[in-house]
Amino acid sequence: QELSAAELERTFIAIKPDGVQRGLIAEIIARFERKGYKLVAIKLVHPTKDFAEKHYDDLKARPFFNGLTDFLSSGPVVAMVWEGQGVIKYGRKMIGATAPLASEPGTIRGDFAIAVGRNIIHGSDGPETAKDEIALWFKPEELLTYKKETDKWLY
Ligand code: RTP
Numbered sequence: 001q002e003l004s005a006a007e008l009e010r011t012f013i014a015i016k017p018d019g020v021q022r023g024l025i026a027e028i029i030a031r032f033e034r035k036g037y038k039l040v041a042i043k044l045v046h047p048t049k050d051f052a053e054k055h056y057d058d059l060k061a062r063p064f065f066n067g068l069t070d071f072l073s074s075g076p077v078v079a080m081v082w083e084g085q086g087v088i089k090y091g092r093k094m095i096g097a098t099a100p101l102a103s104e105p106g107t108i109r110g111d112f113a114i115a116v117g118r119n120i121i122h123g124s125d126g127p128e129t130a131k132d133e134i135a136l137w138f139k140p141e142e143l144l145t146y147k148k149e150t151d152k153w154l155y
Pocket of ligand 1: 125
């Protein structure tokens with residue numbers, strides 16, 4: 001069956017270097033997968049400092065910008081694009097509040113993180129940033145469109 005535009009909503013999700021080092025890749029992917037979202041792109045990348053600065057461009061005036069971009073470029077990151085109805089907003093809900101001590105148990109940061117500078121995961125905060133971040137991290141041909149058997153049971 002045809003998927004509607006809402007079902008084709010996409011967001012950029014990254015498992016930051018701390019999430020990779022702590023062995024949380026499978027745990028995080030599993031949560032998005034079991035929710036019913038569809039993985040449409042994935043790669044392991046070690047971002048350069050310059051690339052990290054591009055990713056966090058909107059935060060360049062913040063005092064933590066240098067530490068944040070040093071951290072993002074400190075090791076491999078799992079870059080992903082997830083697709084599905086409401087995935088941008090609901091993905092943020094699954095991730096939890098920016099400061100892990102403020103994020104609810106049951107969220108990724110609530111369950112696995114303590115410090116704001118080591119909060120494991122990034123997710124786009126709106127449709128515009130999702131579009132920009134997907135374009136920054138992925139070439140168009142790296143994004144796959146495919147049917148899953150489960151699509152019809154979800155929608
Ligand atoms: P993200 O972009 O990584 O998903 O995080 P977010 O939207 O929840 O938070 P944002 O305000 O965009 O901040 C981006 C990342 O910067 C780090 N941060 N450090 N030291 C600090 O006070 C501080 N504040 C923010 C966090 O890693 C946050 O995820």
